[in-house]
Amino acid sequence: MKDKLKMLIVSEEEVIADQLHRVLSEEGQMEIVSYKELKGEFDRLSPDLVFVVQTEDESSCVDAIEYIHQENPMAMVIFIAGSQNFQLLRLVTRAGATDFFVFPDEWTLFNGRLESILHTATERKSQYEETAATQQTFKRGRGQVISFYSGKGGSGRTLISSTFAQTLKFESTAQVLLIDLNLQYGGVETFLSIESNRSIADLLPVLDELNESHIRNVSEREPFSKLEVLLSPRDAEVAESLNDQFISKLIRTCRRSYDFVLIDLPVIMNEQTLTALEESDKIFYVLNLDTPSISMLKQVELLFARLGLDMKERVQLVFNEVGRENEIKPNDVKDVLQYPTAVQLKRDIKGVQSFVNKSEPLRKEADEKKIIPFAKNIRKWVSGMIE
Ligand SMILES: Nc1ncnc2c1ncn2[C@@H]1O[C@H](COP(=O)(O)OP(=O)(O)O)[C@@H](O)[C@H]1O
Ligand SMILES: [Mg+2]
Known part of the structure; x- marks a missing residue:
């Protein structure tokens, strides 16, 4: 007891x-x-x-x-x-x-x-x-907001952000919250195997007095890591009712209550995505090593500039699906891209596929011995960040 x-x-x-x-x-x-x-x-x-x-x-x-x-x-x-x-x-x-x-x-x-x-x-x-007792403790007050973005769909944002969030929760004592801002379609719930009708949209009626307990009441817990997750309403009409004010109030309130607020973003650049990017301390841009992905990043850079967003200080590249088969190597593009590299993640189809198809999260417990290469990559990245 x-x-x-x-x-x-x-x-x-x-x-x-x-x-x-x-x-x-x-x-x-x-x-x-x-x-x-x-x-x-x-x-x-x-x-x-x-x-x-x-x-x-x-x-x-x-x-x-x-x-x-x-x-x-x-x-x-x-x-x-x-x-x-x-x-x-x-x-x-x-x-x-x-x-x-x-x-x-x-x-x-x-x-x-x-x-x-x-x-x-x-x-x-x-x-x-x-x-x-076992790990370092974090000071609360002003948590870090980190967004996972890409101008191209299917680049791995949702897989990476959910595994990153789970890993951070397992490997530290930090209070971690994952927010799914793919407001129309969601996605995080499938990767983390969470079934629920609760969503971010439930916070709309209490927006004016939004506080930590509202967020804790609406969030779901990923069963293995107990990571807290704010799910998407997965409804286009509801999504539209969540304006930029809502998004910024939401992120600011979360920042006050959690050490890390991780945001999975959709490709679409609208007021909601833009607000989330503006509120972020760090943006992990997920990039695949092929010409369409690289030219898309160039387009996104132009768009950021047109919107007056100063992203240079905040964006870091996450090279995803790096493998021997790739014609283009990270080193080939480093010089043409203006952002620093955060990490290189392996293409790990064998490992990732079976989890994704079973709709199972990649991590089950802290200090796991047998984890797939992709999850290992993420663990090393996360450990480096919290040291
Ligand atoms: N490094 C990787 N190795 C193997 N499969 C991957 C890798 N990264 C992403 N995938 C797979 O690619 C698909 C798209 O990933 P997802 O995270 O949904 O992309 P996004 O959120 O950017 O649209 C998923 O089925 C995912 O499992
Ligand atoms: Mg996604």
Whole structure:
């Protein structure tokens, strides 16, 4: 049996503290402290779930949340406000609060959501315990956004991004999220064998208050690595309703909650793809070694320039399906292309094919001995990146 959830209420308001205490005391260990006591007590109590109840001095609320988030980024913080104050709610969200409720108006809503809050907190707790001991830990706050793009279909973006994401999850303690922005057709779900009707589009109704728990509620977990995945709606009409504002808000919120946000992009250059590229810290351009692929990259370069996107600093080339049969070698094109090379991935038809056809992810566990050459390539690449 795992330890019970440790909860903390930070409050100057006795009535609200008691009210919270009543509904929560069954769920685990529970303590109440004042704002003043927080810094002295936090380390000792090391809570998994913290309820910060608003005081008159708004800046102490923000400070308290920032402090908690800094001390233990895995602790889940719920802010209890006294009134609808968008400015303050925005500030506390930025400081690291996962969710907020306005009391007493949203008491019923809070009760309805409580189970899911407790569930998320428990999951984060066990995830942290599983990995913290053995591997390095990551600081949260500003995660890296990495997109996988290509101007040509079938170049390997989806296979590479999903295997990269799985590998990163297996080989580190990082919080990793994979987003499928192939909004019309999807694809990631087939490679990772995830069946679900949930999708990114479920976040549309909560866009204005979008936060980490919304994302964790809508994401699916890849069963082997427990990688979190935001699936595509796979519906052209729904896809159209997700505008550039939605995409940028989504990516920014994810960046605040995960160490790595990996995005599988479609070929089509529309406002959604463009926004994702703009929000990315790094773009892995997947390139096959044939003339059509190379001339397509040249076209994409021109398009980026026309759109005023400065990609030089961000794009790295991922040579895919590299093999002896290829007439063109990576070295032949390095000089004509203006981007640095991130990695060369082997053509591994024998290895990849059987997984893809069975709709099985390439990786099953950490430190796997027997993995196919392509997955080995990816593992070496990922290890090099997180060192
Ligand atoms: N290095 C590789 N070795 C063998 N097969 C590959 C390799 N890269 C991609 N493939 C195969 O090529 C096909 C297209 O890949 P996919 O990831 O769907 O491309 P994209 O997302 O760019 O359209 C898939 O069936 C995939 O398994
Ligand atoms: Mg694809």
